[in-house]
Amino acid sequence: MSGRFAVDTLRGSVVIEFGFNRWVLVSIGSDRDQKQVDSQAELAAFLRERGLSEREANELSEDAWRERPRDAAEHVATSRDSLVAATGLSTGTVLLIVVAFVVAFASIAIYVLSRRR
Numbered sequence: 001m002s003g004r005f006a007v008d009t010l011r012g013s014v015v016i017e018f019g020f021n022r023w024v025l026v027s028i029g030s031d032r033d034q035k036q037v038d039s040q041a042e043l044a045a046f047l048r049e050r051g052l053s054e055r056e057a058n059e060l061s062e063d064a065w066r067e068r069p070r071d072a073a074e075h076v077a078t079s080r081d082s083l084v085a086a087t088g089l090s091t092g093t094v095l096l097i098v099v100a101f102v103v104a105f106a107s108i109a110i111y112v113l114s115r116r117r
Helices: 040-049 054-067 083-087 091-115
Strands: 003-009 012-018 023-028 031-036
Touching: 003 054, 012 054, 023 040, 040 054
Parallel strands: none
Antiparallel strands: 003 012, 012 023, 023 031
16 A cells, blocks of 8 residues: 655655555655654654755645545554554454453353253
8 A cells, every 4th residue: 555645846856655554755856764644744844854845845745645545544463562452443442342242142142041941
């Protein structure tokens, strides 16, 4: 998955590529760097760090963020993640799912045991 945004600037060709887990690869000419960004403002700050002017960074980040793929913010599980974090769901959602399964299992068990008599 990669959302690619390219534009020519005073510093040369700027290419912004979005990946999973909020990773962004920024190429300005032959200079390349990557970072995890959570918002359009963080992307603008990263572009300023890479040498773009305030105005260019703000405009490019706004345009690129609008074209950013929806799944760029999705979490990809790693070996360091806990079981809950690896699901990509919140702790509350996982707890709700577990409780629903326990209730469903208990209901089925009670129904089966009551039909045996």
